[in-house]
Amino acid sequence: MNEVLLRRLLPSVLGVLVRRGADFAAAEDAVQDALVEAVRVWPTDPPQDAKGWLVTVAWRRFLDATRSDAARRRREDLVDEEPAPGPARAVDDTLQLYFLCAHPSLTPSSAVALTLRAVGGLTTRQIARAYLVPEATMAQRISRAKRTVSGVRFDQPGDVATVLRVLYLVFNEGYSGDVDLAAEAIRLTRQLAAAIDHPEVSGLLALMLLHHARRAARTAPDGSLVPLAEQDRGRWDTASIAEGIGILQAALARDRLGEFQAQAAIAALHADAPTAEETDWVQIVEWYDELVRLTDSPVVRLNRAVAVGQADGPRAGLAALAALDDALPRHTAVAAYLRERDGDLATAARLYAEAALKAPNLAERDHLTRQAARLNARR
Structure with missing residues (x-):
């Protein structure tokens, strides 16, 4: 099982579901279900198009959850027809997810947790261990954050400065447990730098690399x-x-x-x-x-x-x-x-x-x- 590939694909798969009309909380749950299914199926039956497979499975899980929830029947017009399986469109939704996770309505701690979950692909247990809090506490924090941003629409440019501050908070947490948050912040900032051409994104990446270079001697x-x-x-x-x-x-x-x-x-x-x-x-x-x-x-x-x-x-x-x-x-x-x-x-x-x-x-x-x-x- 290629965990690195799964974590790299997670933001784009989540972005596809949100773009198709799923609210963030439901989409994130569906993607997590698809990841669990991938862990079960891929070792013996790996797909030719990993992203397309994840999108298809996640969308089906979203449809199942939506159709079984009477409170969401008002959205049935969005999900009456399932898109045909096939290669997923090459659209990078990572940047949109960064802005969503750094929404100003979230507290800094919630924004960090949501970024690590939705963009970083970490499990709730991994995030909880990194922050040395009970898994139940972290699960509640992430659930509240998902509910907060579920109705957010992107009709205005996101605030790059807020995204950078969230990533800087992740970096400054250092590392503990089985997740190296400093290394994870560098990985996420590299990802952001590939998605957006902005000198401050480059500045943050440079700052992280220069600080991290001294880590072994600290x-x-x-x-x-x-x-x-x-x-x-x-x-x-x-x-x-x-x-x-x-x-x-x-x-x-x-x-x-x-x-x-x-x-x-x-x-x-x-x-x-x-x-x-x-x-x-x-x-x-x-x-x-x-x-x-x-x-x-x-x-x-x-x-x-x-x-x-x-x-x-x-x-x-x-x-x-x-x-x-x-x-x-x-x-x-x-x-x-x-x-x-x-x-x-x-x-x-x-x-x-x-x-x-x-x-x-x-x-x-x-x-x-x-x-x-x-x-x-x-x-």
Whole structure:
């Protein structure tokens, strides 16, 4: 059974059913039934036209479900005649599904789950394991999301920015269980890049590749975090870095700068430095200035303060940090880092300990706790 093929075909098969008049929730259920049937039948009787087979079986399952549901009889005019079996039309509905799954009426978590299910082809169990929630909880989340978008019609262009944010959320979840969400986000973004010519799609793909290239060096054998400056750059994936930089350069050449391109440019400067000491922090600050102009995001300003501290000295970084709300996530950790670089070890140790209590995950908490202990040992 070719699971990769099934996952690749799923969006286009689902799109065919929606285009024929099926609402999204019913179409998605029918496609899942067809996938189950494919798993049962294909090993001994593989079809010549895999997509056409899935469309035919899914459409029949949709008809059966619709005709048995009295509440849906008003749609019988859509399903009185089944289209003749045969090769499926070569129409790519993937892009439409991306926009549907990133509909503004959905919460970010629901949009991510629906994208992984409808476009990524993951099962509810796989998504639940990746997010470390019970399968029943994830099933309810996906069901609510499907009901929300069932009546949506595409008579207006979709919002690319919303789709990209959903994919970025998937990427930032990292990986757990049997699904590598970072790798899955890269796969989906490649798929989107093939369907739409947009520099920000390229920018996001480049950003993902550049960040993912450092993955093997981010943690020590004991699972502890390794800061960027201390990572073994020999463990970085040079092929992914080269691909990411190439994609980014092509996007920037179109002179339609967006926030993902700017973020990717910062990641490229980190990736291009042979050592941490050779990082071009001045240029990184310039790119953060562009990001501030594009987003006016407090988180971007926080990261800019770190870059300023590297380019112009820790006191300049602390001055930039002083203008920001100290309730920002990781504000205390940044303050600790800049205080340490300025030589104020006692204050830095105290701030590292405070930051550890606010850490969003165990790995980061342990790292900050070790930083505080390291400085206390030196006093």
